[in-house]
Amino acid sequence: MDAGPDAFLARVPWATDLCRRLGLGDELVSPARGRAFVWSRGRLRPLPEDLVLGVPTALWPLARSGIVPIPGLVRAGLDLVLPADAPGGDEAIGSLVTRRLGRTVSERLVDPLLGGIYAGDADRLSASMAAPQLVAVARRHRSLILGLRAHRREHPPDPTQPVFHTLPAGLGRLVDRLAAAVEGVDLRLGTRVEAVASDGPGCRLTLDGQAPLGADAVVLATPAHVSSRLLAGAAPAAAGGLAGIEHASVVLVTLAIDAGALPGPLDGSGYLVPRGEGLLHTACSWASSKWAHLAEPGRVLLRVSAGRLGDDRPLRLDEDELLDRLLGELRLVMGLSGEPSAVRVNRWVDAFPQYPPGHLDRVAGIEARVREAIPGVELAGAAYRGIGVPACIRQGEEAAARVLARLEPAPAR
Ligand SMILES: Cc1cc2nc3c(=O)[nH]c(=O)nc-3n(C[C@H](O)[C@H](O)[C@H](O)COP(=O)(O)OP(=O)(O)OC[C@H]3O[C@@H](n4cnc5c(N)ncnc54)[C@H](O)[C@@H]3O)c2cc1C
Structure with missing residues (x-):
């Protein structure tokens, strides 16, 4: 089961198109159930x-x-x-x-x-x-x-078109397939970049435990707080802007429970909890009723999210206490009884960039400061122009296109 994003919007093209280009089009599936609930009053x-x-x-x-x-x-x-x-x-x-x-x-x-x-x-x-x-x-x-x-x-919605897609093997399959498809490339997975500096018309990357690397251009697709550190020496003004992008943290708890521990079958995709309800969890996805590929008789899979901007309580709780609190809330909301048969806790620290009013202007300012200080670098990713998986893919493709447009007239280094 995915521990991070478990689906992407199908009504925008970029993720679906990339899956198709990588030969994964036939594997795409949509939710079996769409009905969602709110815990209210x-x-x-x-x-x-x-x-x-x-x-x-x-x-x-x-x-x-x-x-x-x-x-x-x-x-x-x-x-x-x-x-x-x-x-x-x-x-x-x-x-x-x-x-x-x-x-x-x-x-x-x-x-x-x-x-x-x-x-x-x-x-x-x-x-x-x-x-x-x-x-x-x-x-x-x-x-x-x-x-x-x-x-x-x-613009009537087309009921025959799915709203979401996913890959039953997990969305990591998209990344694995992409990595396997880039032939003739010196791909260094698991290599940490420590700094990006200007080097003549191009850039120089300092790597953890490896010799430095020269590059005609760099697409910096690391989280904004990491990009800020990487550019601190070469583009301090841009680095300051990047460090100013606020992030929220979330804990995602995946639970397997016996179907008998619930008062009845789950008919829907899950529910959301408004802030004012005073609960620790913010949402619960009924994964095994939402996705046919996760359904198994007698077993229910849930993805429970806790934490959001201004509420770091779940992050500070240890695993036992967190689980205790969440199971108590699931008893209240879903009538759960008994204990889960399997539990996984994933802490996503500073994983959700925030877009306050004026965000786009701020991003345009940061990009201009990057261009001024270190013209070979392009920014892409969730902190800038769209947080979802398709928007991140689009930004990566656009950054690559800008790099190619700039490099094409010049011979390769
Ligand atoms: C729990 C959770 C659920 C979500 N659910 C959904 C969903 O259902 N649908 C959806 O569309 N979106 C969802 N999102 C949002 C979406 O997944 C993210 O916004 C998006 O994946 C971010 O992509 P990115 O490329 O900007 O950053 P990331 O995916 O964070 O990629 C950044 C990369 O930089 C690498 N990196 C970091 N530091 C360094 C370094 N020093 N050197 C080299 N590499 C480095 C990291 O290893 C990572 O691979 C979810 C996010 C979370 C956390």
């Missing part, structure tokens, strides 16, 4: 089906779901009559949704759904990065609900 409640990026496009399905209490529903309805109030410029997604539909919708739907992708906080997450479609609708229409409804009519 003491119960697991199904997410309304008409949500667009966490925002409801009608009030009745939201009322029926019970996720939002009546005062919150009334406040959400005000969106239909409130005057236009778009502030212009980049704002937090939490602020956009709050000013139109109120705090409760933002806290109980948008923060867990959109903020959750970043292990972040909707009040500190750039709307134009996390939900550009929502921003476009909010600028064109006075009411977000009516605007999203119109957007849906113009």
Whole structure:
């Protein structure tokens, strides 16, 4: 079972295309069940089906779901009559949704759904990065609900197209296949780069335990906090900008449990926990009902996430205490009884870069400082222009294309 990302968006092309180019197209699968829930007001409640990026496009399905209490529903309805109030410029997604539909919708739907992708906080997450479609609708229409409804009519979702793909052998297969496919390349896996410096028109890499390496260009696809250290000598201003990109940490606990330990079969892909519910875990993916390849009679597999921006409690707990707390919460939410038959704990420290309002401008500034100080270096990865696996693949391809465009006229070194 994957210990990190376990799926990627299928509605953007880059990851699916790369799988196909590597001959993995036939192995791609989609979730068996899509129905997701929210733990809200003491119960697991199904997410309304008409949500667009966490925002409801009608009030009745939201009322029926019970996720939002009546005062919150009334406040959400005000969106239909409130005057236009778009502030212009980049704002937090939490602020956009709050000013139109109120705090409760933002806290109980948008923060867990959109903020959750970043292990972040909707009040500190750039709307134009996390939900550009929502921003476009909010600028064109006075009411977000009516605007999203119109957007849906113009761009109806295609129910035959999957939202997510994965590889049953694990997403590591994509990396392994890619590594095997790059023939004629001096590929040094497991080699740590310690510094990147300018060297004439190119660069010089200091490696851990190996001779330094000259390069015409470098695509720096390490996490931003690592890239910051690598560039500290050659591009201190850029390194400072990179160090300023905040990251959140998450603990992912994978559990195998006996199906008899649950009150009934799990019909759905899992649930999210809004911040205000006061639980340690933020989400639980019902992996063995979400993915057919993980289903086995009598056994249930769960992926429980804990920790997010501003909440490092799970990271500080030792394994026994963490497990104790999480099992207690699963008893409350899912009616779990007994103990798991297998447990795996993965701590993802500083793994989720944050995109506060103004993030793209900040990234453009960092890139300009890198270009100025050490022109052979390109940046790519989750900290810059998209956090998901497809967006990281796109950024890697774009960085490689920029390098090639720059090097093509010159002879190889
Ligand atoms: C638990 C978890 C679940 C997630 N779930 C999903 C999901 O379901 N779908 C989705 O699309 N996204 C998901 N994400 C987000 C996504 O996986 C990441 O944002 C993305 O993989 C980051 O890719 P990257 O190439 O920027 O960085 P990374 O994948 O972190 O790659 C950085 C690389 O740099 C290497 N490195 C570090 N230091 C050095 C050094 N000094 N020298 C040389 N190499 C170095 C590392 O070994 C690593 O290989 C998830 C993330 C986590 C942590």
